[in-house]
Amino acid sequence: xxxxxxxxxxxxxxxxxxxxxxxxxxxxxxxxxxxxxxxxxxxxxxxxxxxxxxxxxxxxxxxxxxxxxxxxxxxxxxxxxxxxxxxxxxxxxxxxxxxxxxxxxxxxxxxxxxxxxxxxxxxxxxxxxxxxxxxxxxxxxxxxxxxxxxxxxxxxxxxxxxxxxxxxxxxxxxxxxxxxxxxxxxxxxxxxxxxxxxxxxxxxxxxxxxxxxxxxxxxxxxxxxxxxxxxxxxxxxxxxxxxxxxxxxxxxxxxx
Numbered sequence: 654x655x656x657x658x659x660x661x662x663x664x665x666x667x668x669x670x671x672x673x674x675x676x677x678x679x680x681x682x683x684x685x686x687x688x689x690x691x692x693x694x695x696x697x698x699x700x701x702x703x704x705x706x707x708x709x710x711x712x713x714x715x716x717x718x719x720x721x722x723x724x725x726x727x728x729x730x731x732x733x734x735x736x737x738x739x740x741x742x743x744x745x746x747x748x749x750x751x752x753x754x755x756x757x758x759x760x761x762x763x764x765x766x767x768x769x770x771x772x773x774x775x776x777x778x779x780x781x782x783x784x785x786x787x788x789x790x791x792x793x794x795x796x797x798x799x800x801x802x803x804x805x806x807x808x809x810x811x812x813x814x815x816x817x818x819x820x821x822x823x824x825x826x827x828x829x830x831x832x833x834x835x836x837x838x839x840x841x842x843x844x845x846x847x848x849x850x851x852x853x854x855x856x857x858x859x860x861x862x863x864x865x866x867x868x869x870x871x872x873x874x875x876x877x878x879x880x881x882x883x884x885x886x887x888x889x890x891x892x893x894x895x896x897x898x899x900x901x902x903x904x905x906x907x908x909x
Contacts, residue, residue, distance in 0.1 A: 654804035654844035655686055657701040657781050658831055659771040661793050661795045663820055665862070666773045666781050666854040667827045669835060670701045671805075674845035687850040688713055689774075690720050690863070692731055696776040698739055699852065703805035704768025704788070711750045712768070716743065736782040740772050740792050748790030769804045773854065781856055810834035811840040824853050824863070829877065832867075836878045849874075 670686040679899040682704060689699035700716070702709035720730040733739050747770060754766040767788040775781040783795035785802040794804060800820055803811060807866050813834040822830070828851065853863040867874050 654772065654842065655703045655812070656807070656810065656838050656842075656845045657686060657703055657771055657804045658797075658801060658810070658836065659701065659773045659812070660801040660814075660818070660827060660831070661781065661783050661820070662800075662822060662824070662827055663856075664824060665856040666699075666775075666783060667697060667782060667824060667831065668701060668771070668773055668852045668854070669828075669831045670850050671835065671839075671845050672707050672848050672850065673844065675844050676888065681846075683821055683848065684710075685850065687852060688716075688851065690716075690731060691860050694777070696731065696774065697820060697854055697861070698736075698774035699854070700743065701771040701773075701804065702768060703770070705754075705766045707748075708750055708754060708766045708768040709770070711754075712743070712746050712770070715746050715750070728895075733736070734776070735779065736774055736776055736784070737794075739774070740794075743770060743772055744786045744790035744792050747786060747788065751788050771802050771804055775854065775857070776861065777857075777859065781854065806838055806842050806845050811839040813837055824855075828853070828863075832874055832877045833881050836874070836881060840878075847874075851856040 655671055655673065660667045668687060672683045672685060673681060674684045675681045685700065686700050687702065689697060691697040700713065702713065722866040723777050730739065730742065733742060747768060751766055751768065755763060758777050769788060770786040772784040772786055783802060785791045786792040801814055801818060814830065817830045835849060846867050847867065849867040851867060852861050
């Protein structure tokens with residue numbers, strides 16, 4: 654399992670992914686799930702992946718080949734004119750890869766080789782865009798109503814994002830919000846784990862404004878984790894006390 658989040662802000666895009674891949678409790682590995690390509694001053698394109706590792710690596714490898722070896726036979730990832738067309742191409746490659754692998758494995762392959770992706774980026778002269786691509790190759794785009802996407806183990810970190818997200822927030826606060834979301838997920842699910850990859854893409858930047866890997870023992874992430882736990886306990890203790898006598902009082906008022 655994995656956990657990846659892509660978020661749209663007025664200032665640009667913020668992306669974060671974990672790196673844990675497991676095939677049983679005794680076979681845990683670290684693999685990068687965030688990838689990006691850039692043409693300085695012209696475009697930046699990033700993909701985060703979740704699902705079957707062999708499937709996602711095959712898709713990334715095919716995209717890498719197209720970005721490094723553009724020719725007349727295929728559309729290069731770095732030559733497509735819009736992010737929408739990049740999403741179409743990435744979705745097509747994902748669908749083909751999933752279908753081919755499942756077909757090669759027959760009935761045993763059904764449902765085992767699926768994957769999903771978050772595509773983010775900007776091309777010069779256009780707005781930053783964020784897409785969620787499904788295993789079938791179709792996709793949806795982020796909007797004002799749905800300003801962030803998650804893939805992988807989404808349920809534990811989602812309440813944090815829903816309560817804390819603000820489109821006008823600065824990059825630093827967005828990173829802090831994502832760290833809380835990831836910390837909540839890490840605490841609840843062992844299949845998601847450090848290191849984490851972080852990338853910030855500023856509007857019209859066409860290159861990562863900020864990029865880092867958050868390793869085990871990272872001082873800031875550890876402080877976020879411990880402080881969030883302390884604040885949750887403090888907030889819980891500040892809530893009104895519950896009394897067993899309240900139910901009896903309510904019944905008494907109802908009979909009058």
